[in-house]
Amino acid sequence: MKISQIATHRASIGVRPEMAIKGSRGHHRISPFLIVRVDTDAGVSGVGEATTMPVWSGETAATAEAIIHEILAPLLIGHDPADIESIDRAMDRAVNHNWFTKAAIEMACWDIQGRAAGRPVYELLGGPCRSRTIPSRFSMAAYDPETAAAKAVERVGWGFTTIKIKVGTDPREDVARVRAVREAVGPDIALVIDANCGWDADTAIDCCRQLEDCRLSLVEQPTPDGDYTSLARVRRSIEPPVMADDMCFNRIHALELLRHEACDVISVYPGKNGGIRKSAEIVRLAAEHGVACSIGSNLEWDVATAAMGHLVIGLENMQVERFPGDILGPWYHQQRIVTQPLVIEQASCTIPELPGLGVEVDWDKLASLS
Numbered sequence: 265m266k267i268s269q270i271a272t273h274r275a276s277i278g279v280r281p282e283m284a285i286k287g288s289r290g291h292h293r294i295s296p297f298l299i300v301r302v303d304t305d306a307g308v309s310g311v312g313e314a315t316t317m318p319v320w321s322g323e324t325a326a327t328a329e330a331i332i333h334e335i336l337a338p339l340l341i342g343h344d345p346a347d348i349e350s351i352d353r354a355m356d357r358a359v360n361h362n363w364f365t366k367a368a369i370e371m372a373c374w375d376i377q378g379r380a381a382g383r384p385v386y387e388l389l390g391g392p393c394r395s396r397t398i399p400s401r402f403s404m405a406a407y408d409p410e411t412a413a414a415k416a417v418e419r420v421g422w423g424f425t426t427i428k429i430k431v432g433t434d435p436r437e438d439v440a441r442v443r444a445v446r447e448a449v450g451p452d453i454a455l456v457i458d459a460n461c462g463w464d465a466d467t468a469i470d471c472c473r474q475l476e477d478c479r480l481s482l483v484e485q486p487t488p489d490g491d492y493t494s495l496a497r498v499r500r501s502i503e504p505p506v507m508a509d510d511m512c513f514n515r516i517h518a519l520e521l522l523r524h525e526a527c528d529v530i531s532v533y534p535g536k537n538g539g540i541r542k543s544a545e546i547v548r549l550a551a552e553h554g555v556a557c558s559i560g561s562n563l564e565w566d567v568a569t570a571a572m573g574h575l576v577i578g579l580e581n582m583q584v585e586r587f588p589g590d591i592l593g594p595w596y597h598q599q600r601i602v603t604q605p606l607v608i609e610q611a612s613c614t615i616p617e618l619p620g621l622g623v624e625v626d627w628d629k630l631a632s633l634s
């Protein structure tokens with residue numbers, strides 16, 4: 265089987281206003297998606313999604329589309345879609361970084377393999393390690409304390425038992441926001457904070473000490489991108505476990521985190537890591553060092569969310585039971601473009617037991633949105 269064509273479709277989809285995310289990196293109100301279809305000479309096609317946000321990775325739907333058509337598609341036509349390592353090597357030799365763009369093609373190749381074999385992608389990753397219904401936390405914007413408290417209570421009413429609060433804006437407001445949420449939701453709800461690189465080490469340590477009575481379950485990415493030493497210092501100085509997210513795109517980043525003993529948990533997902541295989545590589549490496557992984561997100565649509573789900577189901581070290589991740593992206597959006605949207609309810613997302621990624625894009629609907 266050989267890749268015969270790669271087609272792309274852009275769609276900018278609004279986030280439901282009541283769900284809009286605001287963190288240290290600003291607002292997320294629109295998601296500029298690029299849906300990718302990889303066709304083969306055997307008549308089997310696969311789909312992928314580039315969930316582009318320039319503030320995250322420097323990519324946009326337009327750059328992803330241009331890189332695919334000008335560089336990656338000409339290079340990959342004729343390649344065996346089952347040989348993901350060789351596809352990764354070819355893409356990495358031709359284009360530096362651009363993780364989400366490469367991930368879109370890579371996940372489509374997994375989809376092709378699964379469809380051709382009649383098996384879900386999690387089976388190809390080694391078989392299911394956990395339920396296909398994956399628990400998720402609710403990720404909440406950096407609202408003022410009163411709004412944050414009211415929304416947190418509402419989310420708990422929807423069934424969430426872990427609430428992630430965005431911090432990393434103004435330290436005094438951050439502390440007030442977290443304290444207001446703890447007081448509103450009571451002692452039994454797990455609270456996580458995510459600074460998205462918005463603090464430095466001293467600020468992070470100071471804020472976490474002020475919040476000791478709020479009993480945080482996890483402190484996510486408190487320090488700047490690339491600063492392994494500072495993250496390690498925060499980890500040594502505070503009680504709650506520390507998660508690295510925004511600074512771990514590839515295997516080298518993961519290795520540096522492990523060498524510095526900088527974190528207890530690494531957040532991974534196929535888009536950020538450049539594909540399912542590369543995410544899995546980080547997850548296995550972390551397991552060898554006794555470091556947990558969980559699933560992160562850039563507010564994906566159904567296709568990339570399915571790819572995330574297969575990774576969680578197929579790899580034992582994706583410890584979502586201890587550290588619930590973010591796997592609710594499609595639910596945040598005003599439109600869905602698959603014929604059977606993933607079931608997202610009761611604070612969890614269920615991945616279907618179907619071949620490949622298990623989702624079918626409604627191409628007519630997608631064309632109407634493009």
Ligand SMILES: [Mg+2]
Binds near residue numbers: 460485509510531560
């Ligand atoms: Mg994060």
